[in-house]
Amino acid sequence: MQPARRPGGRSAKVRAAVHDAVLELLREEDWDTLSIARVAERSGVHQATIYRRWGTLPALVDDTVTEQLSKGSPVPDTGSLRGDLEAYATQVAADVAGPLGRLYVRAAHIGTRGDDHETYMTDRAVQLEAMLQRARLRGEDPPGLLELMELVLAPIYYHAIFFNRPIGPEHARTYVDRLLRLRG
Amino acid sequence: MQPARRPGGRSAKVRAAVHDAVLELLREEDWDTLSIARVAERSGVHQATIYRRWGTLPALVDDTVTEQLSKGSPVPDTGSLRGDLEAYATQVAADVAGPLGRLYVRAAHIGTRGDDHETYMTDRAVQLEAMLQRARLRGEDPPGLLELMELVLAPIYYHAIFFNRPIGPEHARTYVDRLLRLRG
Incomplete structure:
Protein backbone atom coordinates (compact mmCIF):
# COMPACT_ATOMS: atom_id res chain seq x y z
CA MET A 1 0.00 0.00 0.00
CA GLN A 2 1.59 3.22 -1.19
CA PRO A 3 0.67 6.43 0.62
CA ALA A 4 -0.34 9.30 -1.67
CA ARG A 5 2.38 11.92 -2.04
CA ARG A 6 1.34 15.53 -2.40
CA PRO A 7 4.33 17.57 -1.27
CA GLY A 8 3.32 20.63 0.69
CA GLY A 9 -0.32 19.58 0.98
CA ARG A 10 -2.22 18.36 4.02
CA SER A 11 -1.35 14.83 3.07
CA ALA A 12 2.37 15.61 3.17
CA LYS A 13 1.99 17.28 6.56
CA VAL A 14 0.23 14.25 7.99
CA ARG A 15 2.93 12.00 6.57
CA ALA A 16 5.70 14.15 8.08
CA ALA A 17 3.99 14.27 11.48
CA VAL A 18 3.53 10.52 11.53
CA HIS A 19 7.11 9.87 10.38
CA ASP A 20 8.46 12.21 13.06
CA ALA A 21 6.46 10.37 15.70
CA VAL A 22 7.77 6.99 14.52
CA LEU A 23 11.38 8.22 14.59
CA GLU A 24 10.90 9.73 18.06
CA LEU A 25 9.36 6.56 19.44
CA LEU A 26 12.09 4.40 17.88
CA ARG A 27 14.64 6.46 19.84
CA GLU A 28 13.00 5.75 23.19
CA GLU A 29 13.77 2.95 25.58
CA ASP A 30 10.51 1.10 25.08
CA TRP A 31 10.79 1.21 21.27
CA ASP A 32 9.99 -2.49 21.06
CA THR A 33 6.41 -1.82 22.15
CA LEU A 34 5.85 0.67 19.32
CA SER A 35 2.28 0.45 18.02
CA ILE A 36 0.02 2.40 15.71
CA ALA A 37 -1.94 3.55 18.78
CA ARG A 38 1.21 5.09 20.25
CA VAL A 39 2.12 6.70 16.92
CA ALA A 40 -1.38 8.21 16.74
CA GLU A 41 -1.10 9.56 20.27
CA ARG A 42 2.35 11.05 19.67
CA SER A 43 1.63 12.54 16.24
CA GLY A 44 -1.88 13.81 16.91
CA VAL A 45 -3.03 12.02 13.74
CA HIS A 46 -6.09 9.78 14.07
CA GLN A 47 -5.40 6.09 14.35
CA ALA A 48 -7.97 5.42 11.59
CA THR A 49 -6.08 7.76 9.25
CA ILE A 50 -2.83 5.93 9.91
CA TYR A 51 -4.41 2.52 9.34
CA ARG A 52 -6.07 3.72 6.13
CA ARG A 53 -2.86 5.15 4.79
CA TRP A 54 -0.23 2.58 5.83
CA GLY A 55 -2.25 -0.51 6.67
CA THR A 56 0.15 -2.07 9.18
CA MET B 1 35.28 -12.23 34.67
CA GLN B 2 34.83 -15.97 34.52
CA PRO B 3 32.28 -17.56 36.84
CA ALA B 4 33.56 -20.57 38.73
CA ARG B 5 32.32 -23.85 37.31
CA ARG B 6 31.59 -26.65 39.72
CA PRO B 7 29.13 -28.92 37.93
CA GLY B 8 26.48 -30.17 40.27
CA GLY B 9 27.54 -27.90 43.12
CA ARG B 10 25.71 -24.91 44.57
CA SER B 11 27.63 -22.68 42.22
CA ALA B 12 26.39 -24.60 39.17
CA LYS B 13 22.83 -24.43 40.45
CA VAL B 14 23.04 -20.68 40.88
CA ARG B 15 24.47 -20.34 37.40
CA ALA B 16 21.71 -22.47 35.88
CA ALA B 17 18.98 -20.55 37.73
CA VAL B 18 20.39 -17.22 36.59
CA HIS B 19 20.81 -18.42 32.99
CA ASP B 20 17.24 -19.72 32.92
CA ALA B 21 15.97 -16.37 34.18
CA VAL B 22 17.93 -14.51 31.49
CA LEU B 23 16.58 -16.76 28.73
CA GLU B 24 13.04 -16.40 30.04
CA LEU B 25 13.27 -12.62 30.23
CA LEU B 26 14.79 -12.43 26.75
CA ARG B 27 11.71 -14.23 25.42
CA GLU B 28 9.32 -11.66 26.87
CA GLU B 29 7.98 -8.59 25.18
CA ASP B 30 9.85 -6.09 27.31
CA TRP B 31 13.19 -7.88 26.83
CA ASP B 32 14.88 -4.57 26.01
CA THR B 33 14.49 -3.43 29.62
CA LEU B 34 16.29 -6.51 30.96
CA SER B 35 18.38 -5.63 34.00
CA ILE B 36 20.30 -7.44 36.72
CA ALA B 37 17.58 -6.42 39.19
CA ARG B 38 14.97 -8.22 37.08
CA VAL B 39 17.19 -11.28 36.68
CA ALA B 40 17.64 -11.38 40.47
CA GLU B 41 13.89 -11.14 41.03
CA ARG B 42 13.11 -13.85 38.47
CA SER B 43 15.85 -16.28 39.51
CA GLY B 44 15.61 -15.80 43.25
CA VAL B 45 19.38 -15.25 43.34
CA HIS B 46 20.61 -12.17 45.22
CA GLN B 47 21.50 -9.20 43.06
CA ALA B 48 24.84 -8.91 44.92
CA THR B 49 25.68 -12.50 44.00
CA ILE B 50 24.97 -11.82 40.33
CA TYR B 51 27.07 -8.66 40.31
CA ARG B 52 29.93 -10.43 42.10
CA ARG B 53 29.88 -13.31 39.67
CA TRP B 54 29.23 -11.65 36.31
CA GLY B 55 30.06 -8.00 36.91
CA THR B 56 27.77 -6.48 34.27
Whole structure:
Protein backbone atom coordinates (compact mmCIF):
# COMPACT_ATOMS: atom_id res chain seq x y z
CA MET A 1 0.00 0.00 0.00
CA GLN A 2 1.59 3.22 -1.19
CA PRO A 3 0.67 6.43 0.62
CA ALA A 4 -0.34 9.30 -1.67
CA ARG A 5 2.38 11.92 -2.04
CA ARG A 6 1.34 15.53 -2.40
CA PRO A 7 4.33 17.57 -1.27
CA GLY A 8 3.32 20.63 0.69
CA GLY A 9 -0.32 19.58 0.98
CA ARG A 10 -2.22 18.36 4.02
CA SER A 11 -1.35 14.83 3.07
CA ALA A 12 2.37 15.61 3.17
CA LYS A 13 1.99 17.28 6.56
CA VAL A 14 0.23 14.25 7.99
CA ARG A 15 2.93 12.00 6.57
CA ALA A 16 5.70 14.15 8.08
CA ALA A 17 3.99 14.27 11.48
CA VAL A 18 3.53 10.52 11.53
CA HIS A 19 7.11 9.87 10.38
CA ASP A 20 8.46 12.21 13.06
CA ALA A 21 6.46 10.37 15.70
CA VAL A 22 7.77 6.99 14.52
CA LEU A 23 11.38 8.22 14.59
CA GLU A 24 10.90 9.73 18.06
CA LEU A 25 9.36 6.56 19.44
CA LEU A 26 12.09 4.40 17.88
CA ARG A 27 14.64 6.46 19.84
CA GLU A 28 13.00 5.75 23.19
CA GLU A 29 13.77 2.95 25.58
CA ASP A 30 10.51 1.10 25.08
CA TRP A 31 10.79 1.21 21.27
CA ASP A 32 9.99 -2.49 21.06
CA THR A 33 6.41 -1.82 22.15
CA LEU A 34 5.85 0.67 19.32
CA SER A 35 2.28 0.45 18.02
CA ILE A 36 0.02 2.40 15.71
CA ALA A 37 -1.94 3.55 18.78
CA ARG A 38 1.21 5.09 20.25
CA VAL A 39 2.12 6.70 16.92
CA ALA A 40 -1.38 8.21 16.74
CA GLU A 41 -1.10 9.56 20.27
CA ARG A 42 2.35 11.05 19.67
CA SER A 43 1.63 12.54 16.24
CA GLY A 44 -1.88 13.81 16.91
CA VAL A 45 -3.03 12.02 13.74
CA HIS A 46 -6.09 9.78 14.07
CA GLN A 47 -5.40 6.09 14.35
CA ALA A 48 -7.97 5.42 11.59
CA THR A 49 -6.08 7.76 9.25
CA ILE A 50 -2.83 5.93 9.91
CA TYR A 51 -4.41 2.52 9.34
CA ARG A 52 -6.07 3.72 6.13
CA ARG A 53 -2.86 5.15 4.79
CA TRP A 54 -0.23 2.58 5.83
CA GLY A 55 -2.25 -0.51 6.67
CA THR A 56 0.15 -2.07 9.18
CA LEU A 57 2.83 -0.99 11.62
CA PRO A 58 5.65 -2.72 9.66
CA ALA A 59 4.55 -0.92 6.48
CA LEU A 60 4.55 2.41 8.34
CA VAL A 61 7.99 1.81 9.85
CA ASP A 62 9.29 0.72 6.45
CA ASP A 63 7.95 3.86 4.77
CA THR A 64 9.52 6.03 7.50
CA VAL A 65 12.95 4.44 7.23
CA THR A 66 12.99 4.36 3.43
CA GLU A 67 12.07 8.06 3.36
CA GLN A 68 14.93 8.86 5.75
CA LEU A 69 17.38 6.88 3.66
CA SER A 70 16.23 8.38 0.37
CA LYS A 71 16.51 11.91 1.76
CA GLY A 72 19.76 11.52 3.69
CA SER A 73 21.59 8.90 1.66
CA PRO A 74 20.46 8.87 -1.97
CA VAL A 75 21.69 5.89 -3.96
CA PRO A 76 24.86 7.11 -5.76
CA ASP A 77 25.26 7.66 -9.50
CA THR A 78 28.97 8.28 -10.08
CA GLY A 79 29.24 6.93 -13.63
CA SER A 80 31.06 3.67 -12.80
CA LEU A 81 30.12 0.47 -11.02
CA ARG A 82 33.08 0.58 -8.64
CA GLY A 83 32.46 4.25 -7.94
CA ASP A 84 28.79 3.62 -7.16
CA LEU A 85 29.52 0.58 -4.99
CA GLU A 86 32.26 2.34 -3.01
CA ALA A 87 30.13 5.44 -2.50
CA TYR A 88 27.24 3.24 -1.43
CA ALA A 89 29.28 1.04 0.93
CA THR A 90 30.99 3.95 2.69
CA GLN A 91 27.68 5.78 2.97
CA VAL A 92 25.93 2.80 4.56
CA ALA A 93 28.86 2.36 6.96
CA ALA A 94 28.60 6.03 7.93
CA ASP A 95 24.79 5.81 8.30
CA VAL A 96 25.07 2.74 10.48
CA ALA A 97 27.73 4.44 12.63
CA GLY A 98 25.57 7.56 13.00
CA PRO A 99 22.53 8.23 15.17
CA LEU A 100 20.21 6.60 12.66
CA GLY A 101 22.08 3.29 12.68
CA ARG A 102 20.47 1.90 15.80
CA LEU A 103 17.08 3.09 14.56
CA TYR A 104 17.44 1.10 11.35
CA VAL A 105 18.14 -2.04 13.29
CA ARG A 106 15.20 -1.39 15.60
CA ALA A 107 13.01 -0.70 12.56
CA ALA A 108 14.12 -4.01 11.06
CA HIS A 109 13.13 -5.79 14.28
CA ILE A 110 9.67 -4.28 14.04
CA GLY A 111 9.47 -4.75 10.29
CA THR A 112 9.90 -8.47 10.70
CA ARG A 113 7.38 -8.85 13.49
CA GLY A 114 4.50 -9.71 11.20
CA ASP A 115 4.29 -12.15 8.35
CA ASP A 116 4.62 -9.66 5.54
CA HIS A 117 8.39 -9.95 5.16
CA GLU A 118 8.70 -9.37 1.48
CA THR A 119 8.07 -5.65 1.64
CA TYR A 120 10.84 -4.46 3.92
CA MET A 121 12.66 -1.60 2.21
CA THR A 122 11.16 -2.40 -1.16
CA ASP A 123 11.57 1.17 -2.38
CA ARG A 124 15.23 1.09 -1.40
CA ALA A 125 15.71 -2.20 -3.23
CA VAL A 126 14.18 -0.65 -6.34
CA GLN A 127 16.66 2.28 -6.13
CA LEU A 128 19.58 -0.12 -5.76
CA GLU A 129 18.37 -2.26 -8.67
CA ALA A 130 18.31 0.90 -10.78
CA MET A 131 21.94 1.60 -9.79
CA LEU A 132 22.97 -1.91 -10.89
CA GLN A 133 20.92 -1.57 -14.06
CA ARG A 134 22.77 1.65 -14.97
CA ALA A 135 26.04 -0.33 -14.76
CA ARG A 136 24.58 -3.03 -16.99
CA LEU A 137 23.58 -0.41 -19.57
CA ARG A 138 27.15 0.95 -19.53
CA GLY A 139 28.33 -2.55 -20.45
CA GLU A 140 29.64 -3.37 -16.97
CA ASP A 141 28.94 -6.67 -15.21
CA PRO A 142 27.27 -5.72 -11.92
CA PRO A 143 26.49 -8.16 -9.11
CA GLY A 144 22.91 -9.04 -8.26
CA LEU A 145 21.11 -7.28 -5.43
CA LEU A 146 21.37 -10.39 -3.26
CA GLU A 147 25.16 -10.52 -3.64
CA LEU A 148 25.38 -6.81 -2.85
CA MET A 149 23.34 -7.31 0.31
CA GLU A 150 25.17 -10.42 1.46
CA LEU A 151 28.71 -9.23 0.76
CA VAL A 152 28.47 -5.52 1.55
CA LEU A 153 25.42 -4.69 3.64
CA ALA A 154 25.42 -7.80 5.82
CA PRO A 155 28.94 -7.42 7.28
CA ILE A 156 28.46 -3.69 7.85
CA TYR A 157 25.36 -4.37 9.94
CA TYR A 158 26.97 -7.40 11.57
CA HIS A 159 29.82 -5.36 12.99
CA ALA A 160 27.40 -2.72 14.24
CA ILE A 161 24.92 -5.16 15.76
CA PHE A 162 27.22 -7.73 17.29
CA PHE A 163 30.21 -5.62 18.22
CA ASN A 164 28.75 -2.13 18.42
CA ARG A 165 31.87 -1.15 16.54
CA PRO A 166 30.85 0.30 13.20
CA ILE A 167 33.43 -0.05 10.47
CA GLY A 168 35.16 2.87 8.74
CA PRO A 169 35.25 3.74 5.02
CA GLU A 170 38.50 1.82 4.32
CA HIS A 171 37.06 -1.38 5.75
CA ALA A 172 33.80 -0.82 3.83
CA ARG A 173 35.75 -0.50 0.58
CA THR A 174 37.34 -3.93 1.12
CA TYR A 175 33.83 -5.39 0.87
CA VAL A 176 33.46 -3.84 -2.58
CA ASP A 177 36.84 -5.30 -3.60
CA ARG A 178 35.66 -8.69 -2.43
CA LEU A 179 32.37 -8.39 -4.30
CA LEU A 180 34.10 -7.39 -7.55
CA ARG A 181 36.80 -10.05 -7.09
CA LEU A 182 34.15 -12.75 -6.85
CA ARG A 183 32.74 -11.63 -10.18
CA GLY A 184 36.13 -11.28 -11.92
CA MET B 1 35.28 -12.23 34.67
CA GLN B 2 34.83 -15.97 34.52
CA PRO B 3 32.28 -17.56 36.84
CA ALA B 4 33.56 -20.57 38.73
CA ARG B 5 32.32 -23.85 37.31
CA ARG B 6 31.59 -26.65 39.72
CA PRO B 7 29.13 -28.92 37.93
CA GLY B 8 26.48 -30.17 40.27
CA GLY B 9 27.54 -27.90 43.12
CA ARG B 10 25.71 -24.91 44.57
CA SER B 11 27.63 -22.68 42.22
CA ALA B 12 26.39 -24.60 39.17
CA LYS B 13 22.83 -24.43 40.45
CA VAL B 14 23.04 -20.68 40.88
CA ARG B 15 24.47 -20.34 37.40
CA ALA B 16 21.71 -22.47 35.88
CA ALA B 17 18.98 -20.55 37.73
CA VAL B 18 20.39 -17.22 36.59
CA HIS B 19 20.81 -18.42 32.99
CA ASP B 20 17.24 -19.72 32.92
CA ALA B 21 15.97 -16.37 34.18
CA VAL B 22 17.93 -14.51 31.49
CA LEU B 23 16.58 -16.76 28.73
CA GLU B 24 13.04 -16.40 30.04
CA LEU B 25 13.27 -12.62 30.23
CA LEU B 26 14.79 -12.43 26.75
CA ARG B 27 11.71 -14.23 25.42
CA GLU B 28 9.32 -11.66 26.87
CA GLU B 29 7.98 -8.59 25.18
CA ASP B 30 9.85 -6.09 27.31
CA TRP B 31 13.19 -7.88 26.83
CA ASP B 32 14.88 -4.57 26.01
CA THR B 33 14.49 -3.43 29.62
CA LEU B 34 16.29 -6.51 30.96
CA SER B 35 18.38 -5.63 34.00
CA ILE B 36 20.30 -7.44 36.72
CA ALA B 37 17.58 -6.42 39.19
CA ARG B 38 14.97 -8.22 37.08
CA VAL B 39 17.19 -11.28 36.68
CA ALA B 40 17.64 -11.38 40.47
CA GLU B 41 13.89 -11.14 41.03
CA ARG B 42 13.11 -13.85 38.47
CA SER B 43 15.85 -16.28 39.51
CA GLY B 44 15.61 -15.80 43.25
CA VAL B 45 19.38 -15.25 43.34
CA HIS B 46 20.61 -12.17 45.22
CA GLN B 47 21.50 -9.20 43.06
CA ALA B 48 24.84 -8.91 44.92
CA THR B 49 25.68 -12.50 44.00
CA ILE B 50 24.97 -11.82 40.33
CA TYR B 51 27.07 -8.66 40.31
CA ARG B 52 29.93 -10.43 42.10
CA ARG B 53 29.88 -13.31 39.67
CA TRP B 54 29.23 -11.65 36.31
CA GLY B 55 30.06 -8.00 36.91
CA THR B 56 27.77 -6.48 34.27
CA LEU B 57 24.55 -7.30 32.47
CA PRO B 58 26.27 -7.67 29.06
CA ALA B 59 28.77 -10.12 30.58
CA LEU B 60 25.90 -12.13 32.08
CA VAL B 61 23.95 -12.20 28.82
CA ASP B 62 27.12 -13.17 26.95
CA ASP B 63 27.83 -16.03 29.36
CA THR B 64 24.23 -17.25 29.02
CA VAL B 65 24.24 -17.23 25.23
CA THR B 66 27.70 -18.76 24.90
CA GLU B 67 26.67 -21.57 27.25
CA GLN B 68 23.55 -22.25 25.17
CA LEU B 69 25.59 -22.32 21.97
CA SER B 70 28.31 -24.54 23.41
CA LYS B 71 25.73 -27.02 24.72
CA GLY B 72 23.36 -27.01 21.76
CA SER B 73 25.70 -26.31 18.87
CA PRO B 74 29.25 -27.41 19.62
CA VAL B 75 31.85 -26.19 17.11
CA PRO B 76 32.30 -29.07 14.64
CA ASP B 77 35.40 -31.23 14.24
CA THR B 78 34.83 -33.30 11.10
CA GLY B 79 38.47 -33.74 10.04
CA SER B 80 38.45 -31.33 7.08
CA LEU B 81 38.18 -27.56 6.73
CA ARG B 82 35.30 -27.70 4.26
CA GLY B 83 33.49 -30.25 6.39
CA ASP B 84 33.88 -28.11 9.50
CA LEU B 85 32.80 -24.94 7.73
CA GLU B 86 29.76 -26.55 6.12
CA ALA B 87 28.69 -28.16 9.38
CA TYR B 88 29.18 -24.86 11.16
CA ALA B 89 27.34 -22.76 8.56
CA THR B 90 24.32 -25.06 8.35
CA GLN B 91 24.19 -25.31 12.14
CA VAL B 92 24.21 -21.53 12.58
CA ALA B 93 21.52 -21.20 9.92
CA ALA B 94 19.40 -23.77 11.76
CA ASP B 95 20.02 -22.09 15.13
CA VAL B 96 19.06 -18.70 13.76
CA ALA B 97 15.90 -20.17 12.21
CA GLY B 98 14.96 -21.85 15.49
CA PRO B 99 13.45 -20.42 18.67
CA LEU B 100 16.85 -19.29 19.94
CA GLY B 101 17.58 -17.16 16.85
CA ARG B 102 15.62 -14.14 17.96
CA LEU B 103 17.11 -14.46 21.45
CA TYR B 104 20.64 -14.27 20.07
CA VAL B 105 19.84 -11.07 18.25
CA ARG B 106 18.22 -9.62 21.36
CA ALA B 107 21.21 -10.70 23.41
CA ALA B 108 23.50 -8.95 20.94
CA HIS B 109 21.45 -5.76 21.32
CA ILE B 110 21.92 -5.91 25.06
CA GLY B 111 25.53 -7.02 24.80
CA THR B 112 26.39 -3.87 22.88
CA ARG B 113 24.56 -1.51 25.20
CA GLY B 114 27.61 -0.70 27.29
CA ASP B 115 31.11 0.27 26.25
CA ASP B 116 32.73 -3.10 26.76
CA HIS B 117 32.27 -4.37 23.23
CA GLU B 118 35.30 -6.55 22.91
CA THR B 119 34.01 -9.33 25.06
CA TYR B 120 30.87 -10.39 23.20
CA MET B 121 31.00 -14.13 22.62
CA THR B 122 34.68 -14.35 23.40
CA ASP B 123 34.42 -17.98 24.44
CA ARG B 124 32.72 -18.82 21.16
CA ALA B 125 35.42 -16.98 19.22
CA VAL B 126 38.05 -19.06 21.03
CA GLN B 127 36.25 -22.28 20.03
CA LEU B 128 36.08 -21.14 16.39
CA GLU B 129 39.75 -20.14 16.40
CA ALA B 130 40.56 -23.65 17.61
CA MET B 131 38.57 -25.11 14.68
CA LEU B 132 40.56 -22.98 12.22
CA GLN B 133 43.79 -23.85 14.00
CA ARG B 134 43.06 -27.58 13.60
CA ALA B 135 42.80 -27.00 9.83
CA ARG B 136 46.12 -25.16 9.86
CA LEU B 137 47.75 -28.07 11.69
CA ARG B 138 46.42 -30.46 9.02
CA GLY B 139 48.20 -28.32 6.41
CA GLU B 140 45.04 -26.65 5.13
CA ASP B 141 44.77 -22.89 4.54
CA PRO B 142 41.85 -21.74 6.67
CA PRO B 143 40.34 -18.24 6.54
CA GLY B 144 40.71 -15.90 9.49
CA LEU B 145 37.95 -15.56 12.05
CA LEU B 146 37.02 -12.13 10.67
CA GLU B 147 36.52 -13.52 7.15
CA LEU B 148 34.45 -16.37 8.55
CA MET B 149 32.25 -13.91 10.42
CA GLU B 150 31.88 -11.48 7.54
CA LEU B 151 31.25 -14.01 4.79
CA VAL B 152 29.29 -16.71 6.61
CA LEU B 153 27.80 -15.45 9.87
CA ALA B 154 26.93 -11.94 8.72
CA PRO B 155 24.66 -12.90 5.78
CA ILE B 156 22.93 -15.61 7.82
CA TYR B 157 22.01 -13.08 10.49
CA TYR B 158 21.23 -10.43 7.88
CA HIS B 159 18.54 -12.56 6.25
CA ALA B 160 17.05 -13.38 9.63
CA ILE B 161 17.12 -9.82 10.97
CA PHE B 162 16.11 -7.84 7.91
CA PHE B 163 13.83 -10.27 6.17
CA ASN B 164 12.76 -12.61 8.95
CA ARG B 165 13.39 -15.31 6.40
CA PRO B 166 16.13 -17.57 7.69
CA ILE B 167 18.14 -19.33 5.01
CA GLY B 168 18.26 -23.08 4.56
CA PRO B 169 21.28 -25.43 4.55
CA GLU B 170 21.86 -25.23 0.77
CA HIS B 171 22.01 -21.47 0.84
CA ALA B 172 24.32 -21.58 3.89
CA ARG B 173 26.70 -23.90 2.03
CA THR B 174 27.05 -21.35 -0.80
CA TYR B 175 28.62 -19.00 1.77
CA VAL B 176 31.27 -21.61 2.49
CA ASP B 177 31.93 -22.01 -1.25
CA ARG B 178 32.36 -18.27 -1.51
CA LEU B 179 34.70 -18.14 1.47
CA LEU B 180 36.89 -20.94 0.10
CA ARG B 181 36.81 -19.46 -3.43
CA LEU B 182 38.16 -16.16 -2.12
CA ARG B 183 41.13 -17.99 -0.59
CA GLY B 184 41.81 -20.17 -3.62
